Amino acid sequence: MPYFENISHAQMDVLKEIGNIGAGNAATALSKLLNKKIDMKVPDVKIESFNNIMENIGGHERVVASIFLRVEGDAPGSIFFILPLEQAEYYIQTATSDTNFSFSKPPYAELSLSFLQELGNILSGSYLSALADLTNLDLYPSVPALGIDMIGAVLTYGLIEISRESDSAIVIDTVLTDDIKNKSDSVRGHFFFLPDPGSSETIFRSLGVLKDDNGGNS
Amino acid sequence: MEIVKVGIAELNVVKTPNSIRTSGLGSCVGVVIYDELQKVGGLAHVMLPDSSLAKGGIINSSKFADTAVVDLYNRLIQIGGRQSVFKAKIAGGAQMFNFTNGNEMMRIGPRNVEAVKEVLKKLKVPIIAEDVGGNSGRTIEFFPNTTILTVRTVNQGVKEL
Numbered sequence: 278m279p280y281f282e283n284i285s286h287a288q289m290d291v292l293k294e295i296g297n298i299g300a301g302n303a304a305t306a307l308s309k310l311l312n313k314k315i316d317m318k319v320p321d322v323k324i325e326s327f328n329n330i331m332e333n334i335g336g337h338e339r340v341v342a343s344i345f346l347r348v349e350g351d352a353p354g355s356i357f358f359i360l361p362l363e364q365a366e367y368y369i370q371t372a373t374s375d376t377n378f379s380f381s382k383p384p385y386a387e388l389s390l391s392f393l394q395e396l397g398n399i400l401s402g403s404y405l406s407a408l409a410d411l412t413n414l415d416l417y418p419s420v421p422a423l424g425i426d427m428i429g430a431v432l433t434y435g436l437i438e439i440s441r442e443s444d445s446a447i448v449i450d451t452v453l454t455d456d457i458k459n460k461s462d463s464v465r466g467h468f469f470f471l472p473d474p475g476s477s478e479t480i481f482r483s484l485g486v487l488k489d490d491n492g493g494n495s
Numbered sequence: 496m497e498i499v500k501v502g503i504a505e506l507n508v509v510k511t512p513n514s515i516r517t518s519g520l521g522s523c524v525g526v527v528i529y530d531e532l533q534k535v536g537g538l539a540h541v542m543l544p545d546s547s548l549a550k551g552g553i554i555n556s557s558k559f560a561d562t563a564v565v566d567l568y569n570r571l572i573q574i575g576g577r578q579s580v581f582k583a584k585i586a587g588g589a590q591m592f593n594f595t596n597g598n599e600m601m602r603i604g605p606r607n608v609e610a611v612k613e614v615l616k617k618l619k620v621p622i623i624a625e626d627v628g629g630n631s632g633r634t635i636e637f638f639p640n641t642t643i644l645t646v647r648t649v650n651q652g653v654k655e656l
Contacts (some may be wrong), residue, residue, distance in 0.1 A: 328502035337503075337519030338634050340649050346591055383650060423591035426649055429519015430591055430632025433503065433542065437522070437603055440542050440558060442550045444504055474550070 283475070284447075287486045289322055293451050295408055295480070296320025300451035300468045301405035303358075303400040308454065310399065311371060318452040325447045327436055334359065334467060337429030342380075345395025345434055347419040348405060351483075352412070352476035355435030356401050357469040359428070364455065364466060365393060372396075380425060394423045404468060412483040438473045446471050496623055498636070501538050502533055503523075504558035508537035508570045509639060516636040521603035524560070524627070527584045527637045527644055528620060530576040531559050536639040537571045539563040540588045541587075543603070545612035559609035583619045584656055585611055586635045589628040594639035604628070624656035 284292075297320050308315040331337045342365035344358040358367070362380045369378045369389045378389050398421050409416040424431045439446045449470040472480065481487045499509050503515040509515045511534035519526050520540070529536035539557060541623070543549075546559040556562035572578055588608035608627045615622060624644065631648040638645075644656040 280544040282637060319594065327504065330508075346610070424591050426521070426591060427632035427634065429503070430521030430589065433519075433521050433523055436503075437543070440504070441548050442552065444555055444558070 284324070285486070288477075289479050291481060291484050291486050292322045292477070293320045295411065295449040296322065296449040296468070296471065298407045298411050299404035299470065300453060302403040303468060304446055304453050306399050306403040307396075310396065311368065311455075313455060316454045318454070320449055320451040323448050323450070325448055327433070327440070330436075330446065330448055331429050331432060337427060339428050340380075340426060341428055341431070342358065342393060342426075343424050343426075343431045344394070344400040344421045345424060345431065345432055346397075346402055346405070346421040348408075348416055349419065350416040351414040351437070352416060352472060352479040354470060354472040354476050356404055356418075357432065357435055357467070357471075358397050358400050358404075359432075359467040359469065360374075361465065362425075362464065365425075367455075368396065369393060376424065394421070397421050397423060400468075404470070408470075412480055415481050432469075435469070435471045439471065442474045447477055500575045501540050502638060504542045504555055505538055506537060506539035506557045506563055506567050506570070508535065508567070508574050508576075510535050510574065511638075511640040514638045516634070518634040520633045520635065521591045521592060522587070522607060523587055524585055524587040524604075525633070525635045526564055526567065526569050526611050527558075527635075528564075528571055528576075528581050529583075529637070529639055529642055530571065530580055531582065531642050532580065533575050533577065534639045535571060535574050535576045536637050536642075537567045537576075537636055538635075539567045541607055541611060544606045560607060561644040566639075568620070578618075581618075582623045582642075583615050583620045584624045584637070585615075585622060585640075586626040586633050586644065586646050586656070589629050589631055589633070591632065593630075616625055618649065624647055626654070 455465040496512040588604040
C-alpha cells in the first residue's frame with residue numbers, strides 16, 4: 278500500500294503548516310539577505326505522480342537553478358529550493374554587483390556560484406531549522422548541493438528513496454515571490470519538501486495527529 | 496509522424512516514421528533497443544538499478560533496470576522486432592550532485608548504468624553507442640528510421656549517437 282494513503286485533513290493541514298513555517302522562515306532570511314520584501318504564497322500540499330511533479334513546475338526539460346539538501350535524522354527527506362534562471366541571475370547581479378552575469382555565458386564566475394550556493398544554504402537551513410523546532414525532531418542537513426540543469430534531472434534525486442515504494446510523492450510546495458519581479462508568473466522560487474516514506478508518520482506522531490491516536494478518522 | 500513521450504519509470508515502443516523521446520534524464524538511464532531493418536525501437540526510462548530495491552506492494556516493472564529492459568525487449572518482439580538483430584544505445588546515469596557523506600543511494604546514476612549493461616549482456620543485445628555518466632541532465636530522442644539517438648544537454652547542445 279502506498280505510504281501516503283489515507284492522509285486525513287488534519288494531517289494535510291500539518292503538512293501545509295510545515296511549508297508555511299519552513300518557507301516563512303526562509304523568506305525572512307532571504308528578505309534580510311537581499312534587503313527586499315519577499316512574499317510567500319500559501320503552501321500547496323499534493324500527492325502527485327513523479328511526472329506531474331515535473332510538469333507542474335514547467336516540464337522535465339526546463340533549466341533551473343536548484344539547491345538540494347538531504348534531510349537526515351528522525352524524518353529523512355529532501356528539500357529543494359528551485360529558482361528560475363532569470364531570478365537566480367537577478368539575485369546574483371544584485372548581490373555581487375556583476376550586472377553582466379548570465380547563465381547563457383559560461384563559464385560562470387566562481388563568486389557568483391558561491392553566492393548562489395550560500396543563498397541556498399541559508400534558505401534551506403532556515404527551512405529545516407523551522408521544521409525541526411516545530412516538530413521537536415532531530416533533523417540535520419547534508420551539505421547543500423547546487424545544480425544548474427533540467428528539472429527532471431535534478432528533482433529525481435529527491436525521489437530516489439520514495440521511488441522504492443511508490444510512483445507518487447507527497448509534495449509540500451511553497452512559492453516565494455520577489456515583490457519587484459512578480460509581474461510575470463514564471464518568476465518565482467519554489468521550496469519543495471519531499472518527505473521519505475515513513476517520515477510523514479513520524480512528523481504526524483510528533484505533532485499528535487497520527488490517525489491511530491484518535492481512531493476511525495478517515 | 497509523431498513523437499512518443501516516455502515519462503519517468505515508463506517505457507514504450509514505436510515504428511518508423513515515429514520517434515520516441517524522454518526528457519530530463521539525470522541519474523536515470525534511457526535504454527533504447529531497436530531492430531534496424533524492421534525500423535522499430537523502444538525506450539525505457541530506468542530509475543533504479545534492481546527490483547530487489549522495491550519495498551512492498553505492486554512493482555512498476557518499468558522503473559527498475561532488471562525488469563524494464565526485459566519488458567522492453569519483449570514489447571519490441573510483439574511489434575515485429577527480431578531479437579537476434581537487436582541492438583542497444585544508452586544514455587544518462589549522471590551524478591548530478593556530489594555528496595561527500597557517501598550515501599549509497601546518491602551514487603544511483605553509475606549503479607543504474609552498470610545494471611542496464613548487465614541485463615543487456617544477459618539478453619545478448621550489443622550496445623552500439625553510449626553517452627553515460629558526467630554531471631549533466633540529458634534529453635534523448637530515438638529515430639528508428641535512421642537509428643540515430645540524439646542527446647541534448649544544457650551546456651553541450653545536441654549530439655548524435
